[in-house]
Amino acid sequence: MVYKKYIALFLLFTTSFFGCRNAGDENIIDDDAIDNSTLLTLKTKTINITQIIEGVAQERSVIIQTPVTVDTSKDYPVVLAFHGRGGTNTSWVNKLNKYTNSGEFVGIYPQGYLESWNLGTEPSKADDVAFVNLIIEELKKYNNLDFDRMYAIGTSNGSGMVNTLAIQTNHFKAIAPIVSQLMESTPLLPDTNPISIYQINGAADSTIPIDGGPKLGHVFLDALESAKLWANKFNCNQTPEIQNLGNNTLYIYKDCSNNKEVRYLRVEDGAHNLHWGNPNLFDDIWTFFQRF
Secondary structure, eight states: OHHHHHHHHHHHHHHHHHHHHHHHHTTOOOGGGOOGGGSBOOOSEEEEEEEEETTEEEEEEEEEEOOSSOOTTSOEEEEEEEOOTTOOTTHHHHHHHHHHHTTSOEEEEEOOGGGSOOSSSSSOOOOHHHHHHHHHHHHTTBSSEEEEEEEEEEETHHHHHHHHHHHHOOOOSEEEEESOOOBTTSOOOTTOOOOEEEEEEETTOSSSOTTOEEETTEEEOOHHHHHHHHHHHTTOOSSOEEEEETTEEEEEEOSOGGGOOEEEEEETTOOTTTTTTOHHHHHHHHHHHTTO
């Protein structure tokens, strides 16, 4: 009788223990089990995001550019592209449609407030890092986007924006700042995480001189020194591999932390609009991005 009593108590204990454990497990959310049917259908369109700027609610447009037919069996890489000061987000549609139309990636093109990105002296006083955070939260409502493969391109003032995002956030695997470099007002931070960089500058650029100095209300670093700062921050080999590409020079800093890489392309005859007449440039950038 005593033996049977212990058996009954053991069965009661184990049933209660595992019963409670299973009941608790019902409250654990498995990311792989999330119902994707609640997500929005991915397609080309313009969305508006509300942001408070200087106490006023402003509607800011963001273009989502996809293939004509979205393959719902795959998740697409995401490339955010930032226009220059005085520009608009529509300028990226034709520049990158070769890649979006073919399904290489989905393009996300935000509009700068007052046609600029706030780096401290621009017409815009928006918090543009917060704006990008809002964009990414909105994008998470959509199907078929791969948030582990996010990249950013910027030109001129937009280049300064992608540098700032690389310094202050962990959104991107790689960035391509075109015709701008780091500024004295955007130092690398102790918690800036390793990211791959493809910096491109024109030696004939009179708007943002390749040698740096005061311009447009900012003090720009020398372009090569800018690349060296990134490389030093990410513990890259400080002796770059140097490739001569015709008249141009490519500096490659390898063996960086987290398998990242820093590149700096000096375009000898490149003016501030060097990206307009050089479609191969975006081929090189996209090939670079896909490695990370």
